[in-house]
Amino acid sequence: MNGLPLLSIITWAPFAGALLIMFTARHNPLRVRCIAAVSTGVSLILSLRVFWAYDREVAGFQFYEEWPLVPPLGITYQLGIDGMSLLLVLLTSLVIVAGVFASWTVKERSQEFYALLLVLVTGVYGVFVSLDLFVLFLFYEIAVLPMYLLIGIWGSSGEIRPQGIFGWAFRRTGVGTKEYAAMKLTLYLLFGSAFILVGILALYVAAGSTSFSFLELELTQFDPALQSWVFLTFYVGFGILAGIWPLHTWSPDGHASAPTAVSMLHAGVLMKLGAYGFVRLGLGLLPEGTHQWVWLVGTIACINIVYGALSAMAQTDLKYVIAYSSVSHMGVVMLGVATLTESGLNGAVFQMFAHGIMTGLFFALVGLVYEKAHSRAIFTMGGFGRMMPGIATAFTVGSLSSLGLPATAGFVAEFLTLLGAWQSRHPWWLFPGVLGAFLTSIYVLRVAKQIFWGPQATDPHFHDLPDAQGPEWAALVILVFVLVLFGVAPGIAIGPVDTATIPLLARLGVLP
Amino acid sequence: MPAGMLPVGTSAMPLHAYLTLAATLFAIGLFGVVTRRNTIGILLGIELMLNAVNINLVAFARFNGDPAGMVFTVFTICITVAEVAVGLALVILIFRIRRTVIADHLDLLRG
């Protein structure tokens, strides 16, 4: 291991960028963007380096760093990554860099916007690299809170008519506004994090109140009854962030209202934070709880897949379609996890990556379309392919990955997950999984056809729209390239992931 | 009344008596606080309540033989003075702004 604390630099570089932006770039939007691009670029380059240098033979946690914070309570600043977090760190770097480029045109208060965005990213990195549960939780909160401001200030409001037997409640809560979405998202996630905190503290106390370190807790055999309920707290807590049904409703509203880069980061990376936390803490620390509840996790994941896809099909707002597709795809992740098989878990982690990139791409594209056409209503648009071929192509690639077409990352993930599903103790999980992919093909292609194909829309606002420009291209190219690269050569990602899932499964007693 | 006049350790009045007196004063002060309309009147009620507290402190200190309670009384008295000074300054300020000293008219805290 070399001298540089690479993980710390990756984690804190965006934070440093945020400070620089706040203190040195007042009233200078270009400098703001450059600082943001450079600081996230540093993280990206180092993530690539870490990805490259990670020793796949040795496996386990590498690039270890440690720094005692509160020794009496056993709180340590302890960093390290294994094959799973390795991939997710890379994902975060890619999405944030693309996000910075994709929101190059944010005009209003760009200084604060970028600063908050970068703080958020620090939180995300922190969760992925922390091995100390207390520090992990801190980072988790850092990742959740800036969201409120980012959506509340820079978000956009949609139109949702209050109706149904609960119509009065919608009128009361002000559904559709960005403030509503921001509040809903934040409350939901904080609600979840309360569960997580309870779970973490319960484990801490049960293990003798000496250390919050994952590495030490991992060696502890917890009481089965404790495992049972702590697993559920982790499932609910992290599951909310991963969009499990029926606690997913923050996601469509939140993602639809959020500004481009935030939707990208949130759907692309933050939802994975939930799945990651669930795998790391739920499966990693509580093998017996896992075995006890895995049927529930898988079944709800199946509901997620089909239900999310059907809901997406019913939407008329472009951002809502994508947001619901995230709900559906996160179901695939959770399904893969619930299979407790090698291919299923590999598929789940790969799906986290694939979906992160794919959704990042989608939200970037929706953002671009919205910025140029000032509309998200699918069925008023049409024939944009002629005016914005680049965006149309990227959207098609994203759609194809979304529906699991081979040669894109989405296929590998779904294929592995389905293999795992049929191998698991509940083989019927395979069918919702396959059905979800089919339904996805219907709604994405329908949307792509409506917006980009067919005759040009009659609305004169939709004539002479420009294609993507300048930095926006960078965002699209990065994401499309990665999506295809990992679809054609999935081995580069699955190799390291496998080194992380095998010990996990061994601990779960599934593999010898 | 010089202290020497009281023979040491032969008090006829038990601690109960002092505490009862303090409680009475406290209740009267409380009554003043909740009934007065005038802000200055309310302040006077508060003074009475604080005074009752002081009596309690001193009484306990004396009956337990620990002068620490008296030290607290010193603190209380000092803080009270400061509080009265600030409180009255506030009253005057509010009066200037709102042209009233009637507490009913002051509802900045209303939710």
Add this chain to the structure above:
Amino acid sequence: MTDSAQFALYSLLLPAGSFLLLAVVAPLRRSGRPAGFISIVFSAAALGWAVRAWLHSSREVFQPPLLWEWIPAEAGPLATVGVLADADSTIMLVLVALVSFLVQVYSLGYLAHEPAQGLGRYYAYQSLFAFSMMGLVLAPNFVQLFIFWELVGLCSYLLIGYWYGKPEAARAAVKAFWTTKAGDVGLLIGIVLLWQRTGTFDFLELLMQVDAGTLPLEGLGLVTFCIYLGAVGKSAQFPLHVWLPDAMEGPTPVSALIHAATMVTAGVYLLKRTDWLFALTPDVLALVGWVGAFTALLAATLACAQSDIKRVLAYSTVSQLGYMMAAIGAGFASAGFLHLLTNGLFKALLFLGAGAVIHAVGSNDIFQMGGLRRAMPQTTIVFLVGALSLAGIPLFGGFFSKDEVLGAVWAGGLTAPFVMLVVTAFLTAFYMFRVVFIAFFGEPASQGHGAHVGAGHSSAAHGGTHLQDPLPTMALPFWLLAIMSVGVGILFTVRHPEHEFAAPGWLTPLVVTVSVGGILLAWLTYHRRVVDAERLAAAFGLVREAALAKFWVDDVFEAMYRGALLAFSRAVGWMDRYLVDGIVNVLSAWTLVLGDRLRRMQSGQPQDYVYGVALGLLLLLVLIQWPR
């Protein structure tokens, strides 16, 4: 290192290279014709390597595939990719490379008036298709097969939607994708199920298991049925055949390549590739045969009622695919495969001929044509060759293979399907020559040629005013195909290959008689007009009505899509928004209401707060003194 696999690999990589080149180098793609030339050069080279691979493979007895790890796993690779070049795959490879090359050349003329940007995109798709189809053909295992299976579907989607500005084209593209995807769902499930019970995706390993008898038979029917579903979608078997006629919205060369000669036959190829697996499940195999024969008959009936030349050809493709499937279902996959190869040649030929006509006339409607044999003699000849091949006349391409198929079905004991196929043979000859007599013989259509009835053709918008044979770029490919069709026909007539089965002696005369009968009826009806077309049609009243309504299969799907799926999805969406989310909002609304109520307690009067404190104090006092 095996030579043929090496050569096949080169052949596979060349179109991939051309696709990457065109996809990444944007200026080249936007330049149009140069992009086309590059793609054509690459595909010519690919054809060369493919032929070499074929020649080598026929010499070698057994070729181990070239394999690379694709998805790693703890215990060896989970999935591999590679090249399996045996006799079947290399001949198929040659067919793909050949048709692909010819179509690309042909497109240069056919799409000459496209904007440069669109043309570059077209050739990029073409290269991608060639690569995908070759990858599919050479796949050594189910995973790679599925990968390329989906990729050819993608190319089909992209190329049908090539004129994406046309609403019909856009709709047809997604329809094709969804319908085939529905079959692919089955294929994917089948692959997963098969993997679970055998632990491998690899064809050769599976074959070894079958030979060794270690493959568990129980439940295998479900597996093969699922795999067959994939073939149903891709090879347009009933009831998933609905996408293929609509796919004719794509440019005609695309129809020739993808929707006649190569991609649609992937299902047949898949079943041929895994016939040893299907042989273990005779029930499924019988189903394949029945469905195939039924599809053949149904599509032939439909073809008789069409007036769009491309749709006639499309239904004839469906019908021929039914033939192939029937042969496979009868247990003689190689007969079906042979028909696949010959069909690939003459069906591509027919499409290219039809393309030339459409290009010249500017319309797809056969009643807009007429008397074309004078203006377009070359086209007429090649179209006639194609039609005769399709009808199964001796000395022409389709004769022998059709004979084989019918013999196979008879030998397989599927009597009823055999009867259906014979009827189909009659109908095939009839509808093909109906087109021939209406479009090429008889009098020129009265109204102006340029009248755009039916689907307007952007590329052919100029056409119609001067009817003539196409330029060499278009003529050369179809002449080559025509020569090969005839060549293959003569070859097989002269040098009869060995039968795998004993075909009865009356079979060949029967088939020929039936076909000639069909031609005769068409001649009498549409040329001599001895038989009145209307009365002929009226004689089949109900069938005709049904055929015009496409046997309501499309309507059923449409109803399922709109009435069931979309409506259900709307219900789910509504439920999510207003019930699931409603509960959340009710909770938060209650919180708000409660907060509002509690807010009123905050009067803002300091004295009220003192009351509160005093009451709290009282409460505490009562609590601590409460007698326990």
Add this chain to the structure above:
Amino acid sequence: MTLEPLAFWALSALLVGSALAVVLTKNLFHSVLYLALALTGTAGIFLALEAEFLAAVQLLLYAGGVVTIVVFAIVVTERLVGERITQTSRQIVSGVVVAGGVLIGVLTFIARAPLPATRPPLVADVTQAIGQLLFSRFVLPFELLAVLFLAALLGATYFARPDE
């Protein structure tokens, strides 16, 4: 017997009486004067508890300082209003109920509590003990008190500053 019970009873009567006057008098000025009286009476109670120093502090700071400030405040306010401030009371019944309730509650509590009836002998000079404690055990609060005073001084001056 000693004077102590006698003094206690007298002072109690004085205290309760003046306290009631504070809260019941209509005239604000009078009520301040009654407060002064009550504070002085408290100083007497301190003396009865042998806390001479505190009695002195009480007289000086409280009866002197506080009352002076309040009188000032009244005078200033009245001058601003330009009329005499009379004060009325409201919700007397509920005030009586609450205050009475608290009184009864506290008294019952006191009555039940096991409290010492006699005082221990004084071991040393109380004033000296207070001084020593102030500068040893309680030196930090003492210093903080100084800071508080400063803040209060500044704050009061700031609040009561003349209009610009």
